[in-house]
Amino acid sequence: MYHCMVDAYVMLHTPKYKDKTGRLGCMHGLVTRGNASGVCAGIDRHAARVLELEYVGEGPTDLTLFLVGKGVTYDTGGADIKAGGVMAGMHRDKCGAAAVAGFFQVLSVLRPKGMKAVGYMSMVRNSVGTDCYVSDEIITSRAGVRVRVGNTDAEGRMAMADVLCHARERALEEPNQTHLLTIATLTGHAVRAMGPAYSIILDNGPASKLKTAQKVQEAGDMMGDPFEVSTIRREDYDFIAGKSEYEDVLQANSQPSTSTARGHQYPAAFLIRASGLDKHGIDSKQPLPYSHIDIAGSSGPFPGVPTGAPVVALAAHFLLGRF
Numbered sequence: 001m002y003h004c005m006v007d008a009y010v011m012l013h014t015p016k017y018k019d020k021t022g023r024l025g026c027m028h029g030l031v032t033r034g035n036a037s038g039v040c041a042g043i044d045r046h047a048a049r050v051l052e053l054e055y056v057g058e059g060p061t062d063l064t065l066f067l068v069g070k071g072v073t074y075d076t077g078g079a080d081i082k083a084g085g086v087m088a089g090m091h092r093d094k095c096g097a098a099a100v101a102g103f104f105q106v107l108s109v110l111r112p113k114g115m116k117a118v119g120y121m122s123m124v125r126n127s128v129g130t131d132c133y134v135s136d137e138i139i140t141s142r143a144g145v146r147v148r149v150g151n152t153d154a155e156g157r158m159a160m161a162d163v164l165c166h167a168r169e170r171a172l173e174e175p176n177q178t179h180l181l182t183i184a185t186l187t188g189h190a191v192r193a194m195g196p197a198y199s200i201i202l203d204n205g206p207a208s209k210l211k212t213a214q215k216v217q218e219a220g221d222m223m224g225d226p227f228e229v230s231t232i233r234r235e236d237y238d239f240i241a242g243k244s245e246y247e248d249v250l251q252a253n254s255q256p257s258t259s260t261a262r263g264h265q266y267p268a269a270f271l272i273r274a275s276g277l278d279k280h281g282i283d284s285k286q287p288l289p290y291s292h293i294d295i296a297g298s299s300g301p302f303p304g305v306p307t308g309a310p311v312v313a314l315a316a317h318f319l320l321g322r323f
Helices: 001-008 095-110 155-171 188-194 205-209 213-221 235-240 268-273 311-319
Strands: 047-057 064-077 117-126 138-140 146-148 177-184 200-202 227-231 292-293
Touching: 001 095, 047 095, 064 095, 064 155, 095 117, 095 177, 095 311, 117 155, 117 292, 155 268, 177 200, 188 200, 188 205, 200 213, 205 213, 213 227, 213 292, 213 311, 268 292
Parallel strands: 064 117, 064 177, 177 292, 200 227
Antiparallel strands: 047 117, 138 146, 200 292
16 A cells, blocks of 8 residues: 555545634645645645544553654645756655555554554645745744745645644643654655665654654664664754744755755754644643654655555554554
8 A cells, every 4th residue: 555655646535624623624824725835726636635544442542643744746846846857756755644554554454452543644746836835935834833934845844734733732632642753755864864774763852751763763673664863953943943023933944955954853843843842842731742754765766666664663663562
């Protein structure tokens, strides 16, 4: 299923996601215009969708996972278009969403007990058109954070931020331990920093206290789904801090991530700020563990066969001992 989804030019005809008001439509804020570049008007097959999956195991629940996957069905780069022959293969930019679907396929087979999982697949297309979003535009997120767009080719974090915010809101209602994850082919910097064979995992404060990154890395080593552990630093929050009175955060700079210092770390800081997760650190009344996984390197070569990373490692860490 994972391979079929990754290599398909996905055309989705499912109902649009119901927001917290009960209205049909895309999530508030960053995805309100229908897709990452806002050019879906009148083109049904380009319209954004948020697909929700849910699993509830037998017995009392002591853990609820929330997984958000980047599902960019095709990434042209938007107004900051991918030029110079680097656009080929961008139908693979939905491997994060495919990983969420793959994880739920594992859940359906293993039927782990005592846990619940909620998955979100943020399906969008990053296209170019007269209504596409552009750099310098300021968009208010679902969490009420004013985001200045720095580069339209940083669309994955835009597509996931509001969905992560929704997952945060649901996590706060859960009576048991929760863990939130984002999974995405997010940055070229991940490949440059760690090479083409490794997923990268970054923890926020509460997840770091649980040593989630190290435990997932150990599980991945055991199962042949290797990870490198990276760290979100204060410099990453400084990097995405708003530079004027008009915005709260900066989505990206104008340079490719491969030529930007800490190019795979600061997007995790952006997701935390834009989704409101910065209000739920280790010093808060309601800390929420959150881990971001960048699979730009580990998802597989193009042309070539996608790997299915990081499904096996996540299953080994979160599911072993529950079935």
